[in-house]
Amino acid sequence: MKTMHDTGHRDPGFDTLQVHGGQTLDCEARSCSVPIYQSASFGFRDAGHAARLFTGQEAGHIYSRMSNPTTDVLEKRVTLLEGGVGSVATASGTAAIFYAIFTIARTGDEFISSKALYGGTIHLFENVFRDMGITVHLVDINDRSEIEARMGKKTRAIFTETIGNPMNTVADLRMLSDVAHAHGIPLIVDSTVTTPYLVRPFEHGADIVVHSLTKFMGGHGLSIGGIVTDAGTFCWDTFSALAGPNPEMDGQSFIERFGDAAYITRLRSAILRDTGACLSPFNAFTFLLGIETLSLRMAKHCGNALKVAQFLDGHPGVAWVNYPGLPNHPDHERAEVYLRNGFGAIIAFGAKGGYEQAKEIIDSVRLFSHVANIGDTKSLIIHPASTTHKLLSEEQQLSSGVSPDMIRLCVGIEDINDILADLEAALGKA
Ligand SMILES: Cc1ncc(COP(=O)(O)O)c(C=O)c1O
The missing domain is CATH 3.90.1150.10 (Aspartate Aminotransferase, domain 1)
Incomplete structure (x- = not known):
């Protein structure tokens, strides 16, 4: 059995990626379907290997709170379908939204969001973030002047759903990314109801895409999960969490060490690692199966x-x-x-x-x-x-x-x- 990588495909189409994307057959069993790695931890070859994994000098799995081989295939597949640089899967869509914003916002910061959102997301923004000292301004998302009026020195992002749930407000992604970029901030898009089959927000200037995998991506109402995908194109130079020196990395910043993948690497290696809303490998398996027929x-x-x-x-x-x-x-x-x-x-x-x-x-x-x-x-x-x-x-x-x-x-x-x-x-x- 060959993998997509050895069949000579150069630029596979969407329907091919949704079936094969991110999967490489393991050399021993050559399992045709993605195996469920139901394991909390992964063995180190020796002390040096362990030390290199912990400092990030070598890539590999340590502990399933941070990464897992089954979840890794899911993350790679969604990255390919969205056209981004990397993804992190989470325990729910709600966790994905929380992480997408928390990776770049601190107490005292603000962000602007569509008011036509899933009720749970409004609740997260107006209660949890407010309690953390992060202020949301809910606006009519296609009203450019209202957005401009809410923009301030502490504004860190614009957030919208592609199609607002439940009133089907269709966001003008190009206008929103233009406004966001003119103010040096990213556009974060919840594409749960559209999936990359209907719209690929990065093609319209968005910087970060989140999904509740629970919905159409998984598609069968089986598991709760979410994912954040990074386009890898936004310049994070004015965001201290990504541009500032990090004591865990010998004073290097995430941008210096990880370049285009700075945002998504911080989300995994600082936020997911330290707050722990990871996706279970079994649920990742169910999402992979669902995505095959997206x-x-x-x-x-x-x-x-x-x-x-x-x-x-x-x-x-x-x-x-x-x-x-x-x-x-x-x-x-x-x-x-x-x-x-x-x-x-x-x-x-x-x-x-x-x-x-x-x-x-x-x-x-x-x-x-x-x-x-x-x-x-x-x-x-x-x-x-x-x-x-x-x-x-x-x-x-x-x-x-x-x-x-x-x-x-x-x-x-x-x-x-x-x-x-x-x-x-x-x-x-x-
Ligand atoms: C558009 C949208 N985003 C996010 C969520 C939250 O996802 P989850 O239930 O996986 O936490 C929902 C849930 O209904 C949703 O409809």
């Missing part, structure tokens, strides 16, 4: 979602439909610019009879699973105001676009006729 699943998710959005758009029991693939969506044109292969799987819509009717629809569906998740092969349904966004105040809910009549769908990859029939029956009953 493009096939995403194409089906997007195709089905467009048909569901069109069906809901003309339905008498529906007050409004929000899907970026519909021409009436305020960001439809932007979606056509940024999204390469479809408009995603998330649809929000309003039940004409308000909250009471929304509850009835949710209780009436049979095929849709009523769960707090997105990005499963199965079709999913939820009422955001009373669940995922419940911890937010009414004002915060409205500012992130969550209204009492709103139902969120994540359209799965089942037969479209069965999906439509289930919705038709539930809407009819309600």
Whole structure:
């Protein structure tokens, strides 16, 4: 059996990378699938080898809190799919977002973020970061003047989701990276709902990409995980955590020692090492398996979602439909610019009879699973105001676009006729 590296492929396509990327067959067993290295630690050849690994003079695995061979294949695969310089996998998407910002922000620092975010992320920003003395300014992410107005000497990053969950706000990544770079700060993008199959944010100037692997990347609703990927192109010279002397590295800075990979190396060797939200090797294995079919699943998710959005758009029991693939969506044109292969799987819509009717629809569906998740092969349904966004105040809910009549769908990859029939029956009953 050959690996991708010995088949003569020079520049493999996306579908090849999602199956083979990052994997080299081990020389002994030559296991065709990526083995699960279920081991906390890895043996040193001798005392010199151990010392070189600990000082970073030689690459290799020490302890699975920092790195693990199974997780390493996942990190390399996502790096190839995104087109970056390196990645670090984490125990959850939430940990990935926390680490992406904490690698460069300190007490007293600030960052600017879209207000149209997953509720848990708003919670992280407004509670945990605030408690740590790191201030977030939530803005309308496509309003350049609002962003400029919030920019100050302590601003360390702009953060956005590619498509804001759940109102499907499509971020203008080129405008955001231009503004960020003009102020000497990076653009950090959560591409969970798009995956690299729909958009590769680095091609539009983003500097760091994060994913909740839990969703479409893994794709089957099996494991919780996240990943941070570094484009390797941002100049970190004004960020003391990366440009300042490091006593652990004989006074060298991360930039001096690791060059383009300074950010992602600090994330692993300082933040992940010292706070420990690492991904388990078994979960890395499930994500690798899921990623092998990423493009096939995403194409089906997007195709089905467009048909569901069109069906809901003309339905008498529906007050409004929000899907970026519909021409009436305020960001439809932007979606056509940024999204390469479809408009995603998330649809929000309003039940004409308000909250009471929304509850009835949710209780009436049979095929849709009523769960707090997105990005499963199965079709999913939820009422955001009373669940995922419940911890937010009414004002915060409205500012992130969550209204009492709103139902969120994540359209799965089942037969479209069965999906439509289930919705038709539930809407009819309600
Ligand atoms: C867009 C987005 N980012 C991040 C997260 C957090 O990911 P996790 O649940 O893996 O911590 C979620 C979870 O729903 C999400 O929807």
